Amino acid sequence: MTLAIVPVGGVVASLIQLVLVALGGPLLVGLMAKVKARAEGRVGAPIGQPLRDLRKLLTKERLHARHASVVLALAPMVIVASAVVAVAISPLVSTHPLLGSSADILVIVYLLLTGSAAAALGGLDTGTAFGGMGSSRAMTIGALAEPALLVAVIALSIQSGTSNLPRIMVDTLAHPDWVLAPSRLLALGALLIVVIAETGRIPVDNPATHLELTMVHEAMILEYAGPELAMVTLGEAMRLGLLFSLVANLFLPWGIATHATALSLLGATASLIAKTVLVALGVALIEVRSAKLRLFRLPELLAGGFVLSVLAVVTGLVTR
């Protein structure tokens, strides 16, 4: 069975995915902020606020720290580019996106890692204490989270025997009983922890804080301003959208378009939005109900995620 790339259908599917994630990522961030505000008894900002913030940032002045090099300007572009390519080739709306044959587990994970590394270099480039602190913490969390992400997705790949994401989804559609396999449930647990860590949500990082002792991602990007801050924020929101929708699709691929017809793509878009919003609501509820962990308590959580993902692989191998 080969994955025929239908060029036109693939291009359309990838474009839909890009627009969905580029707009939907910031909206998901807004939605989660709203849910948190409501749960805390506040009204909260409108859901579209992150998009308005982006528009505002684009009109602001470009400022660079005095000792920064070209890396400071390049890093946001790498973050966005890696996210865009990962989104375009991932099976979100269709199982045949552009270059879907290259949508390998390792490609997606390492594209995300490239984005993280670029962000960390951007933080170090400013030559300040904050940038270094944020980069160091973010890379530490990433070094523990990305392996768990990789191993968790490998657990999903065991049943279908390929590391190609679209094929994993196609095979899952053909075997609905796989969804409740113990290894998949373990992998789901691991992936939830990883996604929370990778997107910098409570209990790993608090996106709303600017307190030296606790901030991770915000410290790393402290020197960014204007259009470049907009790029970084957009890139991060797209990563969040990608991870949420990948998790949703890997476990419940139903609704994804297997043929490139207009109707099926439309249905797939609607179902993707619904599934991803569900994941976002779940994560927001976790955020509301938990307190941020101390930095040095985090490894326990992330190691837990890694152990879960290894257990998932072992269970998958035993029950295969």
Added chain:
Amino acid sequence: MFLAALSICASAAVMAAVLPRRPRVVVSAALGALGCLLASGVALRILLTGETLAFHTSQVLPVTGFSLTIDPLGAWFILVSSFVGAAACVFNVGYAKGAMASRSALSMFMLFIVTLLAVPAASSVMTLMFFWEMMALSSWLLILTDQTRHPDARSAALWYGAMTQAGAASILLGLLVMTSHGGGQSFADVSAHSLALSGVTRSFAFVLVLLGFASKAGAVPLHVWLPKAHPEAPSPVSALMSSSMVAMGVYGIIRVGEDLLHGGTVWWWIAVALLGVVSALYGALHATTSTDLKRLLAYSTVDIIGLVLIGVGAAGALADNAQPVIAHLAMTAALMLVLAHAAFKGALFLAAGAIERATGTRNLDLLGGLIHSMPVTALVVVISAGAIMAVPTLSGFSSEWLLLQGLLHGFRVASTPTVIVMLLGVIALALTGGLTAVAFVKAFGIGFLGQARSTGAATARETSTSMRVAMGWLTIPSVVIGVVPGLFVPLLNRASSSALNASVVSPLTRDTGVVVSKLGGAIEPAALLVGLVAVMALLWAFTQSLTQRRARRVDAWGCGRELQTPRMQYTATSFAEPLQRVFADVLRPQADVEVTHVAESRYYEQSLMYENRIVDVLEARGYRPLIAVTMRLGRQARRLQNGSINRYLAFGFVALLVVLVVVG
């Protein structure tokens, strides 16, 4: 042709020894580079045509003669050595000053290159051991080149000498066991007779040989010499040691295990893969916490060689599980990673040498801001570090992807012990991916970005043209293997078939990318690169379309304070501190805090000294006690010697009696 290449390199060694100082460096480098390029050409032709070159003479070595045979497996490793060798020669033109430009150092350097080219070609036990020992000896002398500037070189050389001699003895013993059942000492004879040996004998021989080769490859726990010796050697030598000499260890394991002993049994290869898993994790962990740039690179070599050994071990185990196709895939991954590693690690070691020359230090805690003064070196480091971090579209990614394909497909078919070890391999691959990213974000981010942390770093200048050319040459494979890995598929298929001694229909097909046909799996890095570049170009065009094209320079946020000093930045030590805490159980960091109080009051501090050290636990707990015991035994044995002639006569008499009793 290959002999011509060897003799050109050898003549470079002679030239280095006879010419006066000025032309010596240039002439020997030119000859060396020419010889290396010629050897590359020969290796490429063998890999393209699949033919085997053989040469034998009884003139050179007495009794046994001298035999060289290059098959595609050997050719692959010759390609690795010669590619890095050429770069090291060119780099040396700009680098060789002082001790490194002396007659002895230069000719040893050229001799070292000759042996690196000859070891994969040797086809008899004597020839292999001859070149193997020459390789050890020449590199050992090269470590001692500049003892005034590197005071630790002496201790490093002692460690290296002890380990490499023990390893060579082990290899020689293993090979002798293999030849013990008659037949000649040429590899063809050994291979033909080895199946007649009993299983226990073959396993015994393999374990001996594995210990020797694994210590050369830097596999944990036999790695202790590597993070000492590689940093202390002059940079072109470190580059060669770290990229091709460690590869010779891998070559030896493949040659003896797969060729001479015909694959043996599954547990051999499980042992190899387990060595790989331990090395990968241990090396990656130490690389993240090292602050000496070259030490970081050396530990990262331990890490990557670990991944290579995982591939070799998985290939051997799968072949013994009667899965030749997937074994072929895993071996291909291992071989590709060897070439990729040789290029990026070679480039990084050369860059470390350039940095040391420009700033006078290789301590990351004293560097910073070098991207402004050394932009070319910075670019080389970015590309090579990206390759090592497995950034998609660079060489490390293509190789690690192939390795993962081999392991994942192996899951489905192999027996339980093999599956367990491959699972460990996947875990190691995942964990080292994250740790390597930290190590190299640190190396580049702290070394090249931010503000200079010392006057040496502040006054650094870009390196000379020859050094830049050499570093640039070594970044070519990182990009080419990364973007069009398909180019290497035919070469790798030949080398891998020759390594596993089996011609299977390769699962790899060539496109612009790599497709693992039948098994399902493909990457198209060239298309990914186009996508990445297009998006970045669009974003750049967007920033240029804004009314304000250039960013205004402002002071960084200093919490309301005006003063921002370079000392406020994170250092390499502080960058890795969180991970050091996380893995404190393995790393056992030692910290000393010394507070000096003001004379008048204990409530005020005059100065505070903080020291953070990470000692190799295996060295401290494993080797140090061993050395202490040996030294104690040595001191006790010394008491036998008191200079009295009567006592020595008595010893002789007793010895004679013992011999008579035993013989009689």
